Amino acid sequence: xxxxxxxxxxxxxxxxxxxxxxxxxxxxxxxxxxxxxxxxxxxxxxxxxxxxxxxxxxxxxxxxxxxxxxxxxxxxxxxxxxxxxxxxxxxxxxxxxxxxxxxxxxxxxxxxxxxxxxxxxxxxxxxxxxxxxxxxxxxxxxxxxxxxxxxxxxxxxxxxxxxxxxxxxx
Amino acid sequence: xxxxxxxxxxxxxxxxxxxxxxxxxxxxxxxxxxxxxxxxxxxxxxxxxxxxxxxxxxxxxxxxxxxxxxxxxxxxxxxxxxxxxxxxxxxxxxxxxxxxxxxxxxxxxxxxxxxxxxxxxxxxxxxxxxxxxxxxxxxxxxxxxxxxxxxxxxxxxxxxxxxxxxxxxxxxxxxxxxxxxxxxxxxxxxxxxxxxxxxxxxxxxxxxxxxxxxxxxxxxxxxxxxxxxxxxxxxxxxxxxxxxxxxxxxxxxxxxxxxxxxxxxxxxxxxxxxxxxxxxxxxxx
Numbered sequence: 001x002x003x004x005x006x007x008x009x010x011x012x013x014x015x016x017x018x019x020x021x022x023x024x025x026x027x028x029x030x031x032x033x034x035x036x037x038x039x040x041x042x043x044x045x046x047x048x049x050x051x052x053x054x055x056x057x058x059x060x061x062x063x064x065x066x067x068x069x070x071x072x073x074x075x076x077x078x079x080x081x082x083x084x085x086x087x088x089x090x091x092x093x094x095x096x097x098x099x100x101x102x103x104x105x106x107x108x109x110x111x112x113x114x115x116x117x118x119x120x121x122x123x124x125x126x127x128x129x130x131x132x133x134x135x136x137x138x139x140x141x142x143x144x145x146x147x148x149x150x151x152x153x154x155x156x157x158x159x160x161x162x163x164x165x166x167x168x169x170x
Numbered sequence: 171x172x173x174x175x176x177x178x179x180x181x182x183x184x185x186x187x188x189x190x191x192x193x194x195x196x197x198x199x200x201x202x203x204x205x206x207x208x209x210x211x212x213x214x215x216x217x218x219x220x221x222x223x224x225x226x227x228x229x230x231x232x233x234x235x236x237x238x239x240x241x242x243x244x245x246x247x248x249x250x251x252x253x254x255x256x257x258x259x260x261x262x263x264x265x266x267x268x269x270x271x272x273x274x275x276x277x278x279x280x281x282x283x284x285x286x287x288x289x290x291x292x293x294x295x296x297x298x299x300x301x302x303x304x305x306x307x308x309x310x311x312x313x314x315x316x317x318x319x320x321x322x323x324x325x326x327x328x329x330x331x332x333x334x335x336x337x338x339x340x341x342x343x344x345x346x347x348x349x350x351x352x353x354x355x356x357x358x359x360x361x362x363x364x365x366x367x368x369x370x371x372x373x374x375x376x377x378x379x380x381x382x383x384x385x386x387x388x389x390x391x392x393x394x395x396x397x398x399x400x401x402x403x404x405x406x407x408x409x410x411x412x413x414x415x416x417x418x419x420x421x422x423x424x425x426x427x428x429x430x431x432x433x434x435x436x437x438x439x440x441x442x443x444x445x446x447x448x449x450x451x452x453x454x455x
Contacts, residue, residue, distance in 0.1 A: 019217045019416070034292075060241045060281035069279055070238040072228075075323050075356045097323070098356030099415055119224040119414055120323060120358035121447050123241040124232035142294045143241075143281050155224055157217050157416060167217060168355055168415050 006151070007051040008093065013114055016158045018165030022116065024154045028055040028095060032074055034144040035137070036082040045089060046137035046146055053093035053116070054086070058143035059133075060123070068133045068149070070123030073097040076115070080104050087111040095156055099168040108160050115160040117167065129154040173255065176311040178455055180261035180269075183313070186453055187248060187270025187301075190317040192278040193451040195243045198233035201386050202448050209360060209413075209420045218418030222360075225413065225446055236278070239447045240358075243280035244319035246271045246301040247379060253310035268299040283322070304376055312454055316383050319449040324361065325442075327353025330375055333437040342367060342439055343402055349441045350406045350422065355415025358445040360423045363402065366440045368430035378442035381426040383450060390427060399425040413446070423448075 004012060006026025016022065029047040031039065031054055039045045056076055060069035076096030083091075083104055092113045097120035108115055118126065132150040139145045159167045206226050213219040232239040248267050258266070274280055275298040284299065285292040329349050333341045346363055354361055366377025390396040402425040412418025423446070432438055 021217065021220050058241060058281070060238050060243055061279045063236065063279040066235075066237065069281070070232070070241040070243075072241055074242070075326065077356060078326075097358070097414070117414065117416070119221050119228070120356075121240045121321075121445055122224050122228035124235060124237040124239055125224060125228040127237050128231060128235070142296065143283070144294075155220075157221065157414075167417070 006053065013092070014162055016114060016161050017163070018158050018161045018167045020158050022156050022158060024116070024156050025152050026150070028053045028149050028151055029146060030055045030057045030059070030149055031146045032056050032058045032144055033078060034141050035146045036079055036086070038138060040082045040085040047148060049086070050090040050092065053095055054091055055149065056094070056096035060143070062133075066127065068127055068130050071126045071130060072121055072123035073118040076100050083107065087113055105160055105166065109162070109164060112162055114158065114162060116156040117159040118154065118156045126154060174311070175257050176253070176255050177257050177259050178313055179259055180266035182455060183258065183263065183266040183315070184270040184273065186315055186455060187267050187317060188273040188277070190315060190451040190453060191246050191271055191274040191280070191319065194317050194319040194449040195238045195280055196232055196236055196278065197229060197239060199229055199448065203229050205386050205423060206360070206446065209423065212420065213413070213418050216418065217416035218412035218414065221414040221416050222418070229447065238278070238280060239449060240321060240445075241281055242283060242321035242323065243298070244283065244321045244449070246298065247318040247320050248301045248303045249306070249316040249380060249383065250303060251306045251308050251314040253308055253312045255311040256313050263305070264303060267301050267303050271301045272297045272299050304380070314452065314454045316450060316452040318379065318382065321445060324357035324445040327357050328378070328440070328442045330371065330438070330440040332371065333439050335435055335437045337437055339398055341437070343405070345439055346402050346425070346441050347406060349443060350411070351409060353443065354411050354421055357443045358447070359411060359415065360413055360420045360446050362423050362444040362448055363425040364442040364444060365425065365427045366442070367427060367437070368432040369438060370432065370436070371438055373430060374438040374440040375442070377428040377430060378440035381428040382442060382444045383452075384426045386424065386448070395427045395429070399427055
């Protein structure tokens with residue numbers, strides 16, 4: 001188990017190995033299907049894509065007294081159609097869930113990007129690990145709006161590392 | 171008194187659906203927790219085991235905090251068994267159920283996840299209605315309701331196919347295996363597999379969903395199917411996909427099968443994948 005604070009250095013990224021658990025703190029940007037369609041289409045990316053990891057997530061509404069509702073990862077493979085362009089625009093870290101295609105895995109290797117898998121379904125636990133949430137774009141999308149989140153010790157797993165390691169390989 | 175009509179108000183149904191949908195999404199789900207803990211005790215050290223620990227901790231946190239187990243609080247799938255002596259007054263069953271879903275969504279801060287129209291604008295309806303209601307008519311004066319909060323992660327990797335009529339057990343097992351190999355890591359495993367065999371294209375889907383409602387740890391009353399379910403579970407657990415797809419001994423918690431007669435030239439099959447949280451609740455009115 002390793003503790004990592006964002007933004008992550010290139011040295012730390014290189015050090016990560018598929019299968020290890022990483023306890024992540026710092027700023028990430030939550031974005032999913034509808035936001036990706038905008039960011040890779042007519043609109044620009046509303047955060048620093050080079051340093052801020054993209055978290056594939058659309059939360060449930062925050063009950064009174066909570067920063068955010070339930071907020072686990074959504075299925076990464078649905079974002080595959082947007083990933084080539086996101087990588088070209090500088091994306092280097094993704095947090096999602098589930099396996100993606102080998103074509104996308106090779107693109108991640110080519111661009112030096114890391115895929116982190118959070119625990120799918122563990123949205124209540126994730127909610128307790130988020131200290132702040134600020135919507136920064138497309139509020140009308142409801143749960144699909146883009147927001148910046150301040151993580152405090154969110155457990156994730158290195159799914160694809162920079163050396164070809166793959167947590168999903170069997 | 172025999173054959174006496176029993177009146178049930180739509181408000182009573184609305185209240186029941188509100189409570190059941192909330193309970194399904196938040197818990198507590200002690201039996202699921204116990205089942206996952208049993209699975210945990212069999213897993214070797216590694217990321218699959220660690221993810222399973224997080225899944226179990228999450229179920230406890232949800233029940234303690236009142237936060238939904240998962241942000242995808244799903245489509246509300248509602249099975250209703252209605253006795254022939256029941257008469258629903260004030261409003262229709264459909265609108266009573268939808269009102270319950272809407273109310274749960276608002277009061278329990280569930281995520282509105284329904285969009286319309288499905289092609290094109292896909293605007294969020296912001297109320298999570300309509301629910302998907304399956305109605306079965308039975309004898310008696312009771313109304314039984316099951317609510318299943320079905321997320322898209324597991325639903326998206328489920329499949330329906332019209333197999334060759336003689337594909338048999340082998341064909342169904344192969345279909346389940348392909349479904350799990352291709353999609354299980356996206357469906358938050360260890361998963362439950364519901365298989366509906368027979369009927370036609372729409373009934374196989376409903377059967378597969380209904381199969382998911384069977385109690386955990388229960389046995390299929392048809393011995394041949396009970397054996398087949400165990401074979402499928404064991405065979406798929408040898409894939410090593412494991413919890414969250416991170417590797418491990420348990421990819422599939424349980425397999426459940428329901429069957430109906432079908433046309434001599436058909437073999438309709440639906441394999442419905444359900445995530446580890448198995449968010450269901452039921453009651454009798």
